[in-house]
Amino acid sequence: MARRNRGTPRREGAARRRGALIRVGVGYDVHATALGRKLVLCGVEILHERGLAGHSDADVALHALCDALLGAAALGDIGGHFPDTDPAYKDVSSLVLLSRVRAVLEEKGFQPLNVDLTVVAQEPKLAPYVPEMRKRIAACLKLPPDGVSVKATTTERLGFTGREEGIAAHAVCTIHSPPNA
Secondary structure (H helix, E strand, O other), X not given: OOOOOOOOOOOHHHHHHXXXXXXXXXXXXXXXXXXXXXXXXXXXXXXXXXXXXXXXXXOHXXXXXXXXXXXXXXXXXXXXXXXXXXXXXXXXXXXXXXXHHHHHHHHOOOEEEEEEEEEEOOOOOOHHHHHHHHHHHHHHHOOOHHHEEEEEEOOOOOHHHHOOOEEEEEEEEEEEEOOOO
């Protein structure tokens, strides 16, 4: 009879016996810059001469976050839930999409625990907007403010973000399914 390594828990069953099931998700998105569009990041309109191209409001950071949350629950990606071929999502606020993702998670018994986003953009400088970004995401996901981290970085003028041809975003999240869910 084979012995089981006691240091390796069984998949979800063991995690549930110890309490909440915790999962991790990772998301990434990129949008090209575009003249004549508003720049919206993390649900906040940013004063800048260029926005981002996209079917919705093109909020690259919230799109990455939606993908992270959906991925953590093994529920696909943002394009599968909100296709860019559907006129219902034309110019829609990505905060609406994020709220719908939260609702989908809740239907499956999951709740976000924390989220961490990094926006990669040469310009504009985002530090003055970060507190409001965190506040809007926290409200949308029903998280305390310390459950949301938003950071910004540049690529030191390297690559498409350094040439200001687009903005990228990375997101990581943890979600959990409470023991009684």
